[in-house]
Amino acid sequence: xxxxxARVRDVNAVIPASVDIAAVPARRLIALxxxxxxxKTAHLRRMKPQRERLLALLCATVxxxxxxxxxxxxxxxxxxxxxxxxxxxxxxxxxxKLKRYPRVSRNAGxxxxxxxxxxxxxxxxxxxSLELVWDLIxxxxxxxxLRAALASIDELVPQADPECDSQRLEExxxxxxxxxxxxxxxxxNIDFGATADAAPVLKAVAVLADLISPQRTARGGxxxxxxxxxxxxxxxxxxxxxxxxxxxxxxxxxVDRGAYTLCVLEQFHRHLKHRNIxxxxxxxxxxxxxxxxxxxxxxxxxxxxMNALGLPDNPRAILGELGETLDATxxxxxxxxxxxxxTTVDEDGKLHVAALNAVPDPPSLVDLRRxxxxxxxxxxxxxxxxxxxxxxxxxxxxxxxxAGTKARVADLGVSVAAVLCAQAMNVGLVPVTSPGAxxxxxxxxxxxxxxxxxxxxxxxxxxxxxxxxxxxxxxxxWGSGCVASVDGMRFVVxxxxxxxxxxxxxxxxxxxxxxxxxxxxxxxxxxxxxxSGTPRDSLNAIDVILRQxxxxxxxxxxxxDGNPTHLGQAIAYYGRIFKTQQCATRRWxxxxxxxxxxxxxxVAAG
Numbered sequence: 091x092x093x094x095x096a097r098v099r100d101v102n103a104v105i106p107a108s109v110d111i112a113a114v115p116a117r118r119l120i121a122l123x124x125x126x127x128x129x130k131t132a133h134l135r136r137m138k139p140q141r142e143r144l145l146a147l148l149c150a151t152v153x154x155x156x157x158x159x160x161x162x163x164x165x166x167x168x169x170x171x172x173x174x175x176x177x178x179x180x181x182x183x184x185x186x187k188l189k190r191y192p193r194v195s196r197n198a199g200x201x202x203x204x205x206x207x208x209x210x211x212x213x214x215x216x217x218x219s220l221e222l223v224w225d226l227i228x229x230x231x232x233x234x235x236l237r238a239a240l241a242s243i244d245e246l247v248p249q250a251d252p253e254c255d256s257q258r259l260e261e262x263x264x265x266x267x268x269x270x271x272x273x274x275x276x277x278x279n280i281d282f283g284a285t286a287d288a289a290p291v292l293k294a295v296a297v298l299a300d301l302i303s304p305q306r307t308a309r310g311g312x313x314x315x316x317x318x319x320x321x322x323x324x325x326x327x328x329x330x331x332x333x334x335x336x337x338x339x340x341x342x343x344x345v346d347r348g349a350y351t352l353c354v355l356e357q358f359h360r361h362l363k364h365r366n367i368x369x370x371x372x373x374x375x376x377x378x379x380x381x382x383x384x385x386x387x388x389x390x391x392x393x394x395x396m397n398a399l400g401l402p403d404n405p406r407a408i409l410g411e412l413g414e415t416l417d418a419t420x421x422x423x424x425x426x427x428x429x430x431x432x433t434t435v436d437e438d439g440k441l442h443v444a445a446l447n448a449v450p451d452p453p454s455l456v457d458l459r460r461x462x463x464x465x466x467x468x469x470x471x472x473x474x475x476x477x478x479x480x481x482x483x484x485x486x487x488x489x490x491x492x493a494g495t496k497a498r499v500a501d502l503g504v505s506v507a508a509v510l511c512a513q514a515m516n517v518g519l520v521p522v523t524s525p526g527a528x529x530x531x532x533x534x535x536x537x538x539x540x541x542x543x544x545x546x547x548x549x550x551x552x553x554x555x556x557x558x559x560x561x562x563x564x565x566x567x568w569g570s571g572c573v574a575s576v577d578g579m580r581f582v583v584x585x586x587x588x589x590x591x592x593x594x595x596x597x598x599x600x601x602x603x604x605x606x607x608x609x610x611x612x613x614x615x616x617x618x619x620x621x622s623g624t625p626r627d628s629l630n631a632i633d634v635i636l637r638q639x640x641x642x643x644x645x646x647x648x649x650x651d652g653n654p655t656h657l658g659q660a661i662a663y664y665g666r667i668f669k670t671q672q673c674a675t676r677r678w679x680x681x682x683x684x685x686x687x688x689x690x691x692x693v694a695a696g
């Protein structure tokens with residue numbers, strides 16, 4: 091966390107204060123920054139005569155790096171709050187509750203016996219005197235035992251904490267040392283904004299960061315454990331936090347430092363997750379409302395955008411039509427279900443699908459799998475790349491020199507294949523280096539890596555492969571290349587990485603990432619991207635779709651998500667932000683349908 095905050099501080103130091111990029115289209119800024127981030131040093135040196143272009147590229151790169159650095163800090167903050175603070179406090183709280191359970195159960199049983207006698211007597215003999223009732227109760231449990239049981243219950247389950255949450259909050263408050271190490275620097279180096287509802291929380295965190303900073307602590311007159319009660323926002327302290335923030339044995343006009351810090355920080359994290367608090371210069375944690383068109387800008391672009399998306403001005407008619415279609419489809423499905431089917435519809439209209447029994451593979455399939463596996467040749471990856479280059483010369487010619495010269499070194503294809511394999515297998519250049527071959531020397535491979543492999547040449551080479559795949563007779567039998575889908579594959583990341591996030595359902599106790607891949611019906615990969623953790627595919631599907639290779643023939647997107655309307659909702663959501671203007675300009679959505687084989691509502695949502 092400290093290293094990530096240091097990166098934000100260093101990037102902020104080199105950003106020119108006089109440069110305003112508000113008028114620069116976001117897509118143009120990303121394109122310029124991509125050249126600066128992925129471009130080779132030699133290419134940037136050759137741009138010195140083009141001073142204005144170089145300055146624009148460097149500014150875009152620095153602003154993008156600042157956004158990425160802020161994203162990294164807030165990703166780590168979210169990860170720290172979820173895993174290292176809240177999750178650990180929750181586990182320790184559960185352990186403590188398990189330790190308390192035998193005592194609570196034993197004493198609660200005694201109180202239950204007394205209350206049972208009281209209820210039975212009040213129903214059977216309403217006029218019975220209190221002395222007789224106590225005599226009947228004492229026949230079951232004595233007053234001394236009841237007093238001891240009540241005192242124990244009050245101690246284990248305080249009246250101010252009916253939900254038994256105080257133990258978790260207490261464990262969370264004990265994590266103050268972890269928070270103090272980064273909170274002042276985070277509030278100092280990142281500019282936050284907030285909506286009206288979250289503004290008090292943001293103000294309280296800003297004041298808190300100043301109170302717990304080392305400079306303030308050194309010159310403050312209060313003991314180390316306490317904060318000045320006149321500087322804190324008491325309206326934010328509620329529920330189980332009150333007992334911890336305002337302990338009975340505290341000095342006058344003070345509050346508990348650790349409890350108040352975690353109380354406010356918990357609310358800050360919740361508002362940040364919902365973007366009620368946002369980072370001004372972030373790309374992921376920014377205010378989504380700032381990119382909405384409003385006022386005259388929205389009125390001028392409304393008709394063009396609605397026409398590009400094929401949507402009417404009044405959504406009631408199309409929503410009603412979709413509702414009727416969905417209802418008719420659902421009723422038709424329910425009518426076609428027989429008694430012998432594993433699917434039923436109950437009285438409330440809920441669909442229930444019984445578990446299906448696994449069908450064993452027939453012997454013919456087992457034999458076909460064995461024979462097919464025997465037919466696949468065993469070749470090394472570099473040999474396969476070189477063979478593909480021999481089939482399609484355009485693939486190797488797509489890797490051009492960064493300076494634009496047409497002169498090519500001898501055996502360039504061999505060097506390119508070696509560098510591609512080294513990057514694909516993440517093994518570095520040493521395993522593919524061969525001093526006896528001129529095309530595989532370390533100097534040659536580094537030269538090729540620096541001057542021939544970059545984002546635009548990789549995209550051009552991938553376009554050649556996609557077009558070649560479409561000409562394979564077997565691929566033509568699969569489809570026409572007009573249908574595609576974006577889906578994610580989740581991988582466990584065995585090393586520490588900013589892109590690795592926890593998810594016990596998919597990664598168990600480890601962490602992982604998701605690889606989103608856009609695949610057409612001819613089994614050709616059109617585009618891919620790596621995202622942190624396991625977010626919804628629809629949140630990043632638009633970025634994957636818009637970065638297709640040139641010549642793509644995709645006209646229909648298919649979603650198979652658990653909630654198939656997510657992709658349609660994503661496209662509809664982007665209908666009022668800047669990305670839809672890019673889509674409408676390309677007129678990609680004019681010829682694209684978003685469909686799901688189970689939900690006809692997605693067709694209109696797209």
